[in-house]
Amino acid sequence: MPLRSIAGQLSPAGPRARLSILIYHRVLARADALLPAEPDAETFRWQLRVLASVFNVLPLNDAVERLDQGTLPTRAACITFDDGYADNATVALPILREVGLPATFFVATGYLDGGMMFNDQVLETLRRIPEGRVDWPEVGLEDRRIQDDQDRKHLAAELIQRLKHLDPVERAERAQAIAERAPEPLPTDLMMNSAQVRELSAAGMTIGGHTQTHPILARTADEQARAEIAGGRETLEHLLGEQVRLFAYPNGKPGQDYDARHVAMVRECGFDAAVSTAWGVSTGKSDRYQLARFTPWDQTPGRFALRLVRNLMTRPGRQEV
Structure with a gap:
């Protein structure tokens, strides 16, 4: 049975839908031996084409709303990026536009305009x-x-x-x-500048909050954690002139990198939904502030497609806090 048909059985339309959300961080112009887990441009291009051939890709904000309403299409999926690397705008965006797919970019605002994680x-x-x-x-x-x-x-x-x-x-x-041990200056253009964030938004992509300096919230004092969550959102809203509704927890492991305190903070700061890095899918019963995501790392189209489908069988919500 073709994978598309299997995916349709595992993720039907309507109230029984299962939402798949992919995580990316960078898309490199060319392969880098020091960053073997990050796709280069050609790899990202075939990954998107495989994804589009099996799944129906939606903007994350639309998918969350339809998940609430029980109106998701069959084989629903979303694409997300974390952190705010400049290659999101220079490399990933042109390929997303070429293939015709939307994505959400979660930006740690403290590193915009010359910063470095x-x-x-x-x-x-x-x-x-x-x-x-x-x-x-x-x-x-x-x-x-x-x-x-x-x-x-x-x-x-x-x-x-x-x-x-x-x-x-x-x-x-x-x-x-x-x-300070580096024998020469480190780059100042790894992260996006403000104009690139606006470019993504103008291209129809969604911008989400990811704190200011990407702290592990569970290791951060409550007052500082709240300031990080709210401050990142305020910076983005000032930059874009529009409300920022989605959030991604830094590092994102439930119970380890964030806990129920931070879920409450995100809700109280005015976000509509948030994503974790707990693997699996989300359903109508999932916590909207702890949506599951995963990274398919396979290096061939066949295995990549198979992992996308196998993820649909992961029990949803298993790592929520």
């Missing part, structure tokens, strides 16, 4: 470190050796994991200490 400070520093011995005891690397990009990738992953769940202030300080 902590993980990129780590990665871009190690990209520039020459081969040889690395001895950085103040950030937890002692007597390591870099021989190739594989070593750089592994060291970056190790440092990012160590820093990810720190208090936001401490995380920023440690990331800056690493960035």
Whole structure:
């Protein structure tokens, strides 16, 4: 039986619909050995074509409304991007327009116009470190050796994991200490500028909130967490001149990266819905402030399509808090 037919049986139209939401972060102009999980332009193009051949792709705001009403079409799906990388506008947007699909972009506003997220400070520093011995005891690397990009990738992953769940202030300080090791200036154009956010919106894409500086909310004081959630929304609304209705939790694992306090904050700040990174699908019974998402990482069209369909069999709402 063709995958499209199987998907239709698993995700019928109407009240029994199952909504699939895909997560992307970046679409690279060309493949990058230090970012093997991020699709390049050609990969993204065939992924979108496969998605469109099996699913009916909707804007996320429309999908949430129709999920509430019980009027979703069969095989409903949405595309989302997290963080606000510049290649969302320069690489992903032209391909989305070419294939004719909508997407939602969740933007961490503190990095607009020249900022850099902590993980990129780590990665871009190690990209520039020459081969040889690395001895950085103040950030937890002692007597390591870099021989190739594989070593750089592994060291970056190790440092990012160590820093990810720190208090936001401490995380920023440690990331800056690493960035100061770079033998040359780090790029200032990895994240979108304000004009690119407006360009996405003008092209019919949806812009959503993603806090200001992408803290792990569960490791952040309540007052600061609320300010991050509300402040990101206010910045985007001022930039776009329109209301921002959707939110994505940074990192997004329920019960680990955010909890019920933050779900309440997002609701109280005026958002209509929010997405997590709990895998699976959402149904009419799902919490609108904890919609499931997933990342299909497969490298061939057949396996990519199969994973899209298999995700429909994941029990919805299993990781809500």
